[in-house]
Amino acid sequence: MSDKPLIIQSDRSLLLDVHAPDANTCRNDIIPFSELVKAPEHLHTYMISPLSLWNALSAGIKGDRILEILEKWSRYDFPTSVRSFIIETCSRYGSICLVNNDGDTYALKCKDNTTFRVLLLARSLREMLLPSVNDNTFLIRKFNRGNVKLALIKLGYPVDDRIPLVKGDPVSINLKAELRDYQRLAVNSVYGNGGPGTGYGTVVMPCGSGKTVTGIALMERLQTRTLILCPNVIAVRQWIRELSEKSDIDISLVGEYSGEKKEIKPVTVATYQILTYRPEVDGSFPHMNLISREKWGLVIYDEVHLLPAPVFRFTAELQSIYRIGLTATLVREDGHEEDVFSLVGPKRYDVPWIDLEQKGWISQANCVEVRVPMAQSMILEYASSNARERFSLASNNPEKMKMVSYLLQKHKGEGILIIGQYLDQLKEISKTFDYPLITGSTSNTKRAELYNAFREGTLRVLVVSKVANFAIDLPDASVAIQVSGTFGSRQEEAQRLGRILRPKKTPCYFYTLVTKYSVEEEFSANRRKFLIEQGYRYTVYDN
Amino acid sequence: MTIDGSDIKILTAVTLAGKAKLNFIYSFFSDDFAENVQFCIESLVRRKLLKWEKDCLLITDEGRKHYRIDGLFGHEKVPSNTKHLECVTGLTVCAMINLLISGKSCKSSIFPNLNPEGLKDIYALIKDLALTSGALYLSSERYLPDVEIINKLAGLTNADLALTLIRTHYSEEAASATRAFIKTLSSCPATENSMLGMLSFYLLLHNTTANAKEIASLLLNLNTVEKDNDICFVNPNANRTPKNSTPKLECDTDLSIRFDHDSALPPLLWLYADIVKTDVVCEWLLSKDGLFRALDAGVSLDRIKEELSYPYYNQLLELWLVNYNRIKVYDNCIVRCSDDLITVMENHKPLKEHILSNISFGVYYMKRSTAKTWQEILCSICNFDRLPLALDLTSKPASQMVINTGDRFDISEDTQTENTQVTNPRTLELTTDRLIQYFSLGSTVTATAMDYGAKHSIVNQAIKSKKTYLLIETLENKFVAKPFEAIKTxxxxxxxxxxxxxxxKEVLLPLSSFYRVTSLEAFSSH
Incomplete structure (x- = not known):
């Protein structure tokens, strides 16, 4: 067996042997045209798809170069079926190109009459294509650029978009912090060569690895008016704080656009909720309309996996603007990952969590599943319940309280988050141990106050519901005790772990309490998948 | 008993297939097909089934033996004029599968006169059917009422064509494991296409309860003597010859187990892991079900750990083992005897060895597998021709009982006739038989007394249901019967x-008590 790190499977998956020499170089080579699927300890799996190939082509990487890279790193013979697939898929790129035209339209040029006729007959494009006087050419309205591209990708015809992105009005901003290697790589992979096909994309990095800094670095690169979209007000304020601390931007140029404040400034940080707010069910989105009229040069989508459906439309209209999506877990329960890739931009950078942990960029995490026996009083009730009730019963197992008490004692003095799904359970914990509770009904002011107290160290334990799953920066949290969760949600598990991953000197602990011999065991196994695929190991404590 | 190479292949395939269910065969007749396509498919499947059935029945007649059939399934889409035929056919398929998976009884009881060539013919039939049904199923996944598919199916004669079809029409998301299996098997030089066919067929038959332990035990024993690397799974990509090398397993934290395609299949991997992908590198996945399967087969955890040699899995495997050991169901017999027989039971050596434990005074827990032997001994001691069977109805009031999902419901009759053979095709009377009716109906019900006319109506309604079959058991034999109607006396x-x-054979059977399961009521008669 040779020492080459890559095994090319005939189903177009690439297995990267991370222990082989040159594995890192190989990884950097294959990232532009493949997508990371999972990264456990030994063999990382990447997948080549039509979209990943077309994205690579749009970024200027030729098909021949892709074949060359694969040939170079392949441990075994390069399967001919994969070779054929790459050649065939790449050959389709360029059969349709999008170029500038007069007025408020772009020209969609087809390479030949056959392609033209296919588009003519496509139902999904019917309302977006306008006739043109030129042969084999359609016109499209500028605001339809994203939707047409999306529809064409779904038809199997990638568009060679030759319209350069537009720079917005200038805004001076410089990063004060030094960029880490992987952050620089992420920014470069999105910015590309500055030509057509680059300047937009999604970056997947673990929680605590500095996604915000990566976003600010792109702002620095572009020096332009920026719209930053976040999942909630707390995250909005965190962004503003980070901009203030880690860049030299004049803070008076930064505005908050949320339910509480309505400031539109050269750098505006808004929530997804405010964008999707509308007074009437079938009415228009007043805030989205207002914001979209501004001439932005860059849009940053924080926690892009949470991008609400109405924002897709908004995003589809922003195809001429630089944009970056930031996330730790691009796992959408609604199956819209492809839409994110198509509209915000393809996954340009993805790094296995464990790699960053090994390099010390995120905290070393110990994931522990603690199996708690079922309370005697609920065994019969559990047995006679339906599946949903069983999950709820197992999650709320009163025996978990003893374990929570034990863990609180064990980690006394450390920053501890107790995270759960069921409010009654959380209230009980909050009441029993006398720690404050943050839920959806807690006011933003109160939340901010408690988070600040936690950051400052005056408060060491917080009980939180799922509102704290995302975008909450609590650098000192080093222990998370998950008492219950949303069935088998992998994304939630990863995001919750993310709350304690900010780099620190001591290792962090992520405990999941699971009722033994209950459905919770199965759900828990599913929840663990994402993190295991990122290279984490779980220890199970039984008894 | 000797097992030949073909047996090994079949048994391996069946075992690998795991939780196959028999019901699935009729999923071909789903609403998703256009009517004409459905007709073509039904005809095609029926032709295959009929051919198979003919051979099976011929064998049965020659052997003058009956066989047990467990699988029961509906056939709503079968045209009314062929209902009866399809019913027989379907059950025959079930029977065949059950016989094949039970291996032992297949040869010793059912096919006593069948020579190896005959057995090969049966395998060939299975293959043929499997390829057709597999392809049909796969095409149905895409809901393609396509004439081209039908033409392809009609001309389907070999595995290559089936594979082409599968590859063309198979839904990526539907079941990657199925495809992986097919791919593996098709690439195995020594395995032949029959295994491929059997497997793809079996994957469709998700309702059969395979006796995993028995099959696996057989296989484990066989594997130790099998030297020609017959059950070796190799890379379909390469024309490389599989080696007898010790496989280098690459276990990972996501429970995946990979090994290089140059290696032979690790001896136990197929038992405790599920195949995910066969490619340049084959990928399997460790699972709880897989571990249970292996434990059922009598494989020790230590042996599995040894084969995996990956300490990270040990804790998980041990936790699964604890779970596995929480409960066990034993399928054995309880014998109760009077005081005068206790001494005999406990001291008579030929009997004693069949007693698993003494439950209470005069009550013994005895091996089912050797029931015939110890029953003969007891018959001889007691001077009985047969042992009386306790039907355990005494605890149930005649007119009122609580029935739970999964219970067995008895129709019993007590007419005494010595002969259990068919003396007259129209008036078979089974003296000690039990008529056990399986109902798939659900809820807990309470029986109440009803008037005779109502009882008759309900009996008729129940037995005319397409899903109602009766299993008739004698001491030696079991029969499956389809009831037509209840006649008033x-x-x-x-x-x-x-x-x-x-x-x-059509028979009339007096009905003495009948517990009906509906959402409303049950009743007794007679």
Whole structure:
């Protein structure tokens, strides 16, 4: 067996042997045209798809170069079926190109009459294509650029978009912090060569690895008016704080656009909720309309996996603007990952969590599943319940309280988050141990106050519901005790772990309490998948 | 008993297939097909089934033996004029599968006169059917009422064509494991296409309860003597010859187990892991079900750990083992005897060895596998021709009982006749038989007394249901029967008209008590 790190499977998956020499170089080579699927300890799996190939082509990487890279790193013979697939898929790129035209339209040029006729007959494009006087050419309205591209990708015809992105009005901003290697790589992979096909994309990095800094670095690169979209007000304020601390931007140029404040400034940080707010069910989105009229040069989508459906439309209209999506877990329960890739931009950078942990960029995490026996009083009730009730019963197992008490004692003095799904359970914990509770009904002011107290160290334990799953920066949290969760949600598990991953000197602990011999065991196994695929190991404590 | 290479292949395939269910075969007749396509497919499948059935029945007649059929399934889409035929056919398929997976009984009881060539013919039939049904199923996944597919199916004669079809029409998301299996098997030089066919077929038959332990035990024993690397799974990509090398397993934290395609299949991997992908590097996945399967087969955890040699899995495997050991179901017999027989039971050596434990005074827990032997001994001691069977109905009031999902419901009759053979094709009377009716109906019900007319109506309604079959057990044999109607008798009893399926004999059976399961009520008669 040779020492080459890559095994090319005939189903177009690439297995990267991370222990082989040159594995890192190989990884950097294959990232532009493949997508990371999972990264456990030994063999990382990447997948080549039509979209990943077309994205690579749009970024200027030729098909021949892709074949060359694969040939170079392949441990075994390069399967001919994969070779054929790459050649065939790449050959389709360029059969349709999008170029500038007069007025408020772009020209969609087809390479030949056959392609033209296919588009003519496509139902999904019917309302977006306008006739043109030129042969084999359609016109499209500028605001339809994203939707047409999306529809064409779904038809199997990638568009060679030759319209350069537009720079917005200038805004001076410089990063004060030094960029880490992987952050620089992420920014470069999105910015590309500055030509057509680059300047937009999604970056997947673990929680605590500095996604915000990566976003600010792109702002620095572009020096332009920026719209930053976040999942909630707390995250909005965190962004503003980070901009203030880690860049030299004049803070008076930064505005908050949320339910509480309505400031539109050269750098505006808004929530997804405010964008999707509308007074009437079938009415228009007043805030989205207002914001979209501004001439932005860059849009940053924080926690892009949470991008609400109405924002897709908004995003589809922003195809001429630089944009970056930031996330730790691009796992959408609604199956819209492809839409994110198509509209915000393809996954340009993805790094296995464990790699960053090994390099010390995120905290070393110990994931522990603690199996708690079922309370005697609920065994019969559990047995006679339906599946949903069983999950709820197992999650709320009163025996978990003893374990929570034990863990609180064990980690006394450390920053501890107790995270759960069921409010009654959380209230009980909050009441029993006398720690404050943050839920959806807690006011933003109160939340901010408690988070600040936690950051400052005056408060060491917080009980939180799922509102704290995302975008909450609590650098000192080093222990998370998950008492219950949303069935088998992998994304939630990863995001919750993310709350304690900010780099620190001591290792962090992520405990999941699971009722033994209950459905919770199965759900828990599913929840663990994402993190295991990122290279984490779980220890199970039984008894 | 000797097992030849073909047996190994079949058994391996069946075992690998895991939780196959028999019901699935009729999923071909789903609403998703356009009517004409459905007709073509039904005809095609029926032709295959009929051919198979003919051979099976021929064998059965020659052997003058009946066989047990467990699988029961509906066939709503079968045209009314062929209902009866399809029913027989379907059950025959079930029977065949059950016989094949049970291996032992297949040869010793059912096919006593069958030579190896005959067995090969059966395998060939399975393959043929499997390829067709597999392809049909796969095409149905895409809901393609396509004439081209039908043409392809009609001309389907070999595995290559089936594979082409599968590759063309198979839904990526539907079941990657199925495809992986097919791919593996098709690439195995020594395995031949029959295994491929068997497997793809079996994957469709998700309702069969395979006796995993028995099959696996057989296989484990066989594997130790099998030297020609017959059950070796190799890379379909390469024309490389599989080696007898010790495989280098690459276990990872996501429970995946990979090994290089140059290696032979690790001896136990197929038991405790599920195949995910066969490619340049083959990928399997460790699972709880897989571990249970292996434990059922009598493989020790230590042996699995040794084969995996990956300490990270040890804790998980041990936790699964604890879970596995929480409960066990034993399928054995309870014998109760009077005081005078206790001494004999406990001291008579030929009997004693069949006693698993003494439950209470005069009550013994005895091996089912050797029931015939110890029953003969007891018969001889007690001077009985047969041992009385306790039907355990005494605890149930005649007119009122609580029935739970999964219970067995008895129709019993006590007419005494010595002969259990068919003396008259139309008036078979089974003296010690139990008529056990399986209902798939659900909820807990309470029986109440009803008037005779109502009882008759409900009996008729129940037995005419397409899903109602009866399993008739004698001491030695079991029959599956399809009841047609309940006939009123002058003394306000009922006689049920049945068709014994394997022999296609029509019989009348007096009905003494009948516990009906509905959402509303049950009743007794007679």
């Amino acid at each position: 002058e003394d306000k009893g009922m006689i049920v008209k049945l068709l014994i399926l394997p022999v296609r």
